[in-house]
Amino acid sequence: MGKDECKTMLDALNKVTACYRHLVIALGSTSDSQNLREELKKTRKKAQELAVANRTKLTSLLKDKNISKDDRAEYERLWVLFTSSVELLEVDMKRSLEIGQDFPLKVPTRHLIQTGMTGSTTTVAARAMSVQNMKYEADANIDTVDLKELETEIAQVDQMMEEMEMKVQVAPWAVEAKQEAGAELKSTVSVGNSSVGVISICEEEPKETVEGETGLMKVFAGVIFTAVLLIAGILGYLVINL
């Protein structure tokens, strides 16, 4: 069905946008490298392909006059999600252009900001491209060549967004989100637990985030303590009497 197809495509675009942002954050820092620039380029191109595909699909669906009201509302919601995604992508592209220009790689003294990030971003890019391992085949001067391409691509995305604004009449304020506040907590327990220990290091609040566990620990400790006391009492009694 059209809706499910749309949703999967939108999810894919969402994934690539998130990965792209992650890669742009690493630009200019010590995890910046030739590979990163190539990853950025590939992710960007993939994102654009997905964006175009999404757009054609959604515009065709929205132009269709013979759809029910519910369907139309659903498509409008998907449209709003799509536009937000593209906006985020556009901003990230513009920023990557700016940072890329400020931090060229092929200079005698590189002044990359030492942010503490030293690992590579290969895995993130692999996730974006949905491949197991990334292959790097770019030239040495990718950082300058790529920037020119980036400029043209930004112009293309701008144009696409303008067209979208003009052609598709969707009122964003009429769209209601399906998820209520706090919806993200429901299905992502696994994501939360694994990073709990990590976060408490950089946070000030030494809050115990998993209350049930500590309660159990307390009871257990109490039991052990009383057992030790009893044993000590018994031994003492025996010693005194013998």
Added chain:
Amino acid sequence: MTINTLSQDGVQRQQMPCLTKMERMIISMQDPDMGIKLRNQRLLITVIPHAMTGLDIVEWLIKKCSISDEEALHVGQLFVKYGYIYPLKEPRNLILKADDSSYRFQTPYYWMSTRWPASELDYAIYLAKKNIRKQGELIEYEKECYNALHKRINHTWDFVVMQAREQLRASKQRRKGDRIVLECQEQAYWLVNRPPPGTQDSIDHGPERRTTNTRVQLNAEFYKKEIEHNRISLARNRVKSSICLESYVKYCEQYQPHDPIMQGCLPSNPWITDDIMFWNMNSETVALPTKLRVERWSFSFMELLNDQMGRKEFLTYLEKEFSAENLCFWQACEDVRHGETAKIPEKVDEVYKQFLAPGASRWVNIDSKTMEKTLEGLKRPHRFVLDDAQMHIYFLMKKDSYPRYLKSELYKNLLARAIVPQETKKSVFPFMRRQRHSSPSPALATQTAEDDGKAKYSNSNSGTASRL
């Protein structure tokens, strides 16, 4: 389309110049030879490089810019305030301490920029991510922001949730050390851009002006106006600084003997000796003025007019000359200008009847052009309708009567009779000398009226305090 907070009327915003300067400094700090010394941060199991102490930063700044300790600390504070460097131990406390507390550089994506202000969508995504990580345990103000955002950008809320989940999944792909750094960086960014209530907001954006109505059309009309404006500005009267500085020096020299702070005042400074003779002698209604005061009238016409006594003397002189109506007219005009708005029409009427009407009792001599203009304006009286006539009379008096007054017998007599007060002699015996302390505070006076017992205690307290 979603509400776009980035594009402001399509005009490309400029980066603030101070931020560009800060960025240059940060980049120079990265130099492998001349940059800041970096250490490793140890957290239980992981070791994260590229940490520096506050002392390192301050010392580097002192060496690089050859500035003092204090200044280096202040400059370092700016870096932390604007988010280029963030503290590691106490992330919410954005200050630089010149000791061994550690700091780290912020990644360029999160640098403060007026071109890319932090958007609501991004903040919503950040809060959603935090919500997931902390299982719903957000701080109070963050919870409020979260709810407010949920209402405001409700149409993209699904996107926020989706994107938050995806971003977390993407960051899971990295090493533990990098993950920690990423989270600290993002947290630092949002602490600067959305400061918690009660902390200082370092980015004073000011109100967002959506001035789409007054968008200027760059057409021929606009440029014609610009050219005219510039032409008028060129023709503006300018004084050479050498000339105006000369007159400034002359002014200072002339007024120096009259300045109580520079020259001291006779009989004595009331603020020091609690002796109000100085004010009494210079009040408006005193029999004999002081010499300084009378001399001052000769400096300029305005000085004479500003002093009530001077005005009175001048009036007596003008009466002798049969031109007193000028001064009366001038006074009446001043009253209109500075008086109540409701009374203006009747006041103007009075003035007209007394001074301007043909055959009036105290008719003033104004030239015909000004008279016509004033009479025209009297039909619709407003505060400044008599300005032209008043100016004319003022200049008449200034050019004509005032110099003659200064040369007159009246003035010279007054000058001769004017007194020069004696400086109060300091008593020979020290214990007879007047205590030079500030008067008791008025708050104290009210307290004594209220409560006697308490007042006595506080009185003696403040007495001892003031004597210290």
